[in-house]
Amino acid sequence: xxxxxxxxxxKREPVGRWIDDRLGVAKLARTALNKVFPDHWSFMIGxxxxxxxxxxxxxxxxxxxxxxASTTEVTYAGSxxxxxxxxxxxxxxxALDISFDVRAGLLMRQIHHWAALLFLxxxxxxxxxxxxxxxxxxxREINWMxxxxxxxxxxxxxxxxxxxxxxxxxxxGLRIAYSIALSIPVAGTWITSLLFGGEFPGPDIINRLYVIxxxxxxxxxxxxxxVHLAIVVRHKHTQFPGPGRREDNVVGERMWPTYxxxxxxxxxxxxxxxxxxxxxxxxxxxxxxxxxxxxxxxxASQPDWYMGWLDGALRIMPGWEIRAFGFEIPNxxxxxVLLAGLTFGLLFAWPFLEARVTGDHGEHHIDDRPRQRPxxxxxxxxxxxxxxxxxxxAGADVLSTTFxxxxxxxxxxxxxxxxxxxxxxxxxxYRLCRELCRRDGLPMASKVSWGEIPSRLLGRxxxxxxxxxxxxxxxxxPTHDELV
Amino acid sequence: MTSPEPTSGGAAERLAAACFLxxxxxxxxxxxVYWRGGQTQLEGIMLAVALGGIGMGIVVVAxxxxxxxxxxxxxxxxxxPEAEVAxxxxxxxxxxxxxxxxxxxxxxxGAALTALGxxxxxxxxxxxxxxxxxxxxxxxxxxxxxxxxxxxxPVRPADLPEDGVITVWPEGHTDAADAPTLxxxxxxxxGFRPRPGREGWTIGNIVAYSKIxxxxxxxxxxxxAAEGLLLCPCHQSTFNVLEGARPIFGPAARSLPQLPLAxxxxxxxxxxxxxxxxxxxxxxxxxx
Ligand code: FES
Numbered sequence: 001x002x003x004x005x006x007x008x009x010x011k012r013e014p015v016g017r018w019i020d021d022r023l024g025v026a027k028l029a030r031t032a033l034n035k036v037f038p039d040h041w042s043f044m045i046g047x048x049x050x051x052x053x054x055x056x057x058x059x060x061x062x063x064x065x066x067x068x069a070s071t072t073e074v075t076y077a078g079s080x081x082x083x084x085x086x087x088x089x090x091x092x093x094x095a096l097d098i099s100f101d102v103r104a105g106l107l108m109r110q111i112h113h114w115a116a117l118l119f120l121x122x123x124x125x126x127x128x129x130x131x132x133x134x135x136x137x138x139x140r141e142i143n144w145m146x147x148x149x150x151x152x153x154x155x156x157x158x159x160x161x162x163x164x165x166x167x168x169x170x171x172x173g174l175r176i177a178y179s180i181a182l183s184i185p186v187a188g189t190w191i192t193s194l195l196f197g198g199e200f201p202g203p204d205i206i207n208r209l210y211v212i213x214x215x216x217x218x219x220x221x222x223x224x225x226x227v228h229l230a231i232v233v234r235h236k237h238t239q240f241p242g243p244g245r246r247e248d249n250v251v252g253e254r255m256w257p258t259y260x261x262x263x264x265x266x267x268x269x270x271x272x273x274x275x276x277x278x279x280x281x282x283x284x285x286x287x288x289x290x291x292x293x294x295x296x297x298x299x300a301s302q303p304d305w306y307m308g309w310l311d312g313a314l315r316i317m318p319g320w321e322i323r324a325f326g327f328e329i330p331n332x333x334x335x336x337v338l339l340a341g342l343t344f345g346l347l348f349a350w351p352f353l354e355a356r357v358t359g360d361h362g363e364h365h366i367d368d369r370p371r372q373r374p375x376x377x378x379x380x381x382x383x384x385x386x387x388x389x390x391x392x393x394a395g396a397d398v399l400s401t402t403f404x405x406x407x408x409x410x411x412x413x414x415x416x417x418x419x420x421x422x423x424x425x426x427x428x429x430y431r432l433c434r435e436l437c438r439r440d441g442l443p444m445a446s447k448v449s450w451g452e453i454p455s456r457l458l459g460r461x462x463x464x465x466x467x468x469x470x471x472x473x474x475x476x477x478p479t480h481d482e483l484v
Numbered sequence: 485m486t487s488p489e490p491t492s493g494g495a496a497e498r499l500a501a502a503c504f505l506x507x508x509x510x511x512x513x514x515x516x517v518y519w520r521g522g523q524t525q526l527e528g529i530m531l532a533v534a535l536g537g538i539g540m541g542i543v544v545v546a547x548x549x550x551x552x553x554x555x556x557x558x559x560x561x562x563x564x565p566e567a568e569v570a571x572x573x574x575x576x577x578x579x580x581x582x583x584x585x586x587x588x589x590x591x592x593x594g595a596a597l598t599a600l601g602x603x604x605x606x607x608x609x610x611x612x613x614x615x616x617x618x619x620x621x622x623x624x625x626x627x628x629x630x631x632x633x634x635x636x637x638p639v640r641p642a643d644l645p646e647d648g649v650i651t652v653w654p655e656g657h658t659d660a661a662d663a664p665t666l667x668x669x670x671x672x673x674x675g676f677r678p679r680p681g682r683e684g685w686t687i688g689n690i691v692a693y694s695k696i697x698x699x700x701x702x703x704x705x706x707x708x709a710a711e712g713l714l715l716c717p718c719h720q721s722t723f724n725v726l727e728g729a730r731p732i733f734g735p736a737a738r739s740l741p742q743l744p745l746a747x748x749x750x751x752x753x754x755x756x757x758x759x760x761x762x763x764x765x766x767x768x769x770x771x772x
Contacts, residue, residue, distance in 0.1 A: 034555075034557075035557070036555045036556065036557040103518060103521070103522040104518060104522055104524075104527055106524045107524050107527045107528055107531070110524070110528075111528075139562050172702060172718070175700070175701045175702065176700045176701070176702070176718070178701070178765075179699075179700035179701045179764070179765035180700065182765055182766075182767045183765065183766060183767065184768075185768050186768055188767050188768055189615035189619060189767050189768065189769070190614075190615055192615070193612040193613060193614070193615040194608060194609075194611040194612040195611070195612070196612065197611065197612045197613075198612055198613055198618075199615075199618050199619060199661070199662065200661055200662075200701070201661050202612075204611075204612075234562075235562070236557065236559050244556065247559070248558065248559050249556050249557065249558055249559055250556065250557045250558075250559055251554060251555070251556050252554065252555065253552075253554070253555065254551075254555045257546075257550045257551070258546050258550040258551060258552060261542055261543075261545060261546035261550055262542075262543060262546045264539075264542050265539045265540070265541075265542035265543035265546060266539070266543075267539070268535045268536065268538045268539025268542065269535075269536060269539035269540070269543070270539075271535040271539075272531075272532045272533070272534075272535035272536030272539055273532070273536075275528055275531040275532040275535055276528055276529065276531075276532035276536075277528075278528050279524055279525050279526070279527055279528005279529055279531065279532065280525050280528055280529065294661035294664060294696075294703065295634075295651050295653075295664035295695060295703050296703060297702070297703050297704075297705030297706075297717050311719075314699075314700065314719050314735060315719040315720060315734070315735060316735075317735045318735065319721070319731055319733075319734060319735050319736055319737040320737060321737040321738075321766065323771070326769070326771045326772050327768055327769060327771070327772070328766055328767075328768065328770055328771065329768070330737070330765060330766030330767060330770075331699065331735055331736070331737045331766070332699065332700050332735070332765065332766075335735075336700075363562070365559060396720065397717070397720060407720045408733055411720060411733075411734070
């Protein structure tokens with residue numbers, strides 16, 4: 001040991017010693033530092049979500065120092081000429097002040113918005129990764145459900161966030177949300193009255209959304225993120241098949257030092273990207289939209305991307321509603337409540353549905369390659385196609401003006417495409433998966449005939465052999481090299 | 485990946501140091517920009533370079549100097565051994581059994597907790613008023629009211645040219661979210677047909693409909709005078725003004741409610757009552 005290292009060690013030791021004398025954590029810390037993480041680029045997508053959340057909390061905290069969630073009417077007198085003298089709510093004025101009169105305020109606002117978009121994007125892509133690699137299977141069902149809950153919370157919080165500013169666009173969005181909630185049978189009028197403090201626009205909604213946006217949902221997200229990560233630590237990360245990789249081990253990089261350094265580097269790089277976007281690319285220019293006015297039209301208003309599918313569904317839905325015995329189920333209930341409920345309900349249930357159908361209730365720590373599960377992969381791609389069409393449907397008016405088509409024909413195209421595209425995308429994917437497997441000589445998941453699925457879902461299926469683990473490619477694949 | 489060679493180590497060290505120094509410069513630059521009054525784009529770029537420099541530097545260090553060997557860790561079975569579970573069950577039961585046997589205790593505790601839980605729900609009721617008739621009425625309710633523009637001025641039929649449209653409110657309520665109304669002057673030759681029972685609701689060819697879309701409540705904005713169609717910008721619902729603002733395309737399922745019009749003694753347009761139907765988006769007991 002050289003003299004310098006010894007000197008350094010002598011200086012460092014007392015602090016570590018001091019802590020360990022009081023907590024006795026040396027062993028625990030060493031276990032943590034030696035934890036092994038499998039290395040694959042797709043395993044870092046979830047990390048991006050974590051990092052954007054950190055950025056959201058930091059920038060968001062800064063914004064709270066200036067934002068006023070109040071609907072009190074004031075007259076603008078700030079430094080943006082076009083709105084001087086205009087009556088507006090205090091919420092909108094403080095958002096303008098953040099944008100024009102607080103130094104670095106606009107930067108923080110825009111970083112916050114971009115980070116929110118990235119947060120949602122990484123959650124969705126991460127969910128896709130987990131789905132297509134089968135990383136939701138036993139023992140990870142709980143963590144899958146925690147993850148889906150996080151997605152729902154993130155969507156709600158994103159919406160709550162941009163509804164606070166009380167500009168024309170967000171006011172319109174809030175009115176749509178109000179009407180969707182109002183459409184819920186029996187409870188709708190109560191839910192909206194309690195949430196908004198009365199009829200739209202309601203005296204309390206901005207103030208309440210603020211508490212929800214900056215306290216309640218972030219607190220729940222923080223807790224669930226912690227749980228999410230703790231469960232990952234408990235389970236140890238899944239890994240792709242490869243040399244020496246088995247169901248009963250984890251092959252990868254130790255937490256300390258390399259993995260930790262890379263993760264830290266990734267955090268800084270993520271922060272750099274959103275700061276660049278926030279500085280250079282304008283987002284949500286509320287001063288152009290003006291203050292909210294219930295009688296004023298804001299044409300071609302587009303929501304943030306993660307709400308696009310909902311907006312598209314609202315447009316594509318034909319003008320049907322159910323009326324009987326003097327009661328009615330209004331039109332927006334179907335795309336706005338039922339579709340969203342089905343979407344997230346199916347997501348929650350997926351690990352269990354799949355296990356029932358395949359009869360595979362065993363533990364899995366080796367990830368599937370998507371091609372080896374043609375049916376799951378095809379269903380996943382079909383679902384994505386469905387939501388992409390809905391998302392594009394949200395831009396039907398823009399599409400029709402851009403290409404000079406009538407809105408009617410564009411909407412009718414979407415009404416068909418929303419059913420056709422998933423079928424096409426799904427069956428192409430299915431073919432492709434089988435073809436790729438054949439080419440690579442990979443074993444494929446054993447087939448379940450479509451006719452059997454209902455009885456399996458109902459749990460009435462008797463497998464011909466009594467073995468609890470039917471033929472499943474649990475073992476590492478023969479063609480290691482190209483999998484790594 | 486192979487372990488780094490000494491020469492490339494030197495290059496990597498210089499690269500990483502350059503990244504860190506660049507980050508330092510950018511951070512100082514950020515301070516200067518901020519100090520001199522701030523400029524959003526420059527601030528963003530400086531911040532990005534400062535953060536990105538640190539990130540890049542760390543990644544370079546990690547790739548060049550930190551160990552890169554593959555490690556393997558055993559994955560122990562997750563489920564606890566039977567004996568462990570049995571012991572835990574026994575421990576839990578040592579607290580449970582003495583109570584569980586006493587039925588009255590369990591039942592009364594259950595009742596207490598349920599009652600407490602239910603009583604904690606009551607404060608939710610304070611959040612908002614009982615949804616009442618308010619959803620079905622607007623400030624037009626209760627007798628004749630002049631309709632006025634946003635600035636509060638009343639309207640004469642002559643103020644509205646053919647094909648003209650203006651937004652009006654009941655006098656004194658220009659901020660009511662459920663009251664915006666479209667006054668439309670349809671051309672006489674367009675074949676406007678009033679709904680049965682609403683023959684007297686128009687003044688000449690001036691007809692009034694709620695501006696709040698029956699889909700999800702956006703203000704219906706665009707009047708295509710040539711066809712007599714009203715278009716909602718939000719989800720493209722289209723209403724036929726000539727036939728009682730019946731929806732002819734898009735997701736809206738109900739006509740825009742109509743407002744009965746008349747003239748007062750001074751020749752201004754008044755509403756003689758509330759809209760024909762509840763305004764705006766539908767709800768469960770709208771027709772009750
Ligand atoms: S609100 Fe008018 S079409 Fe949706």
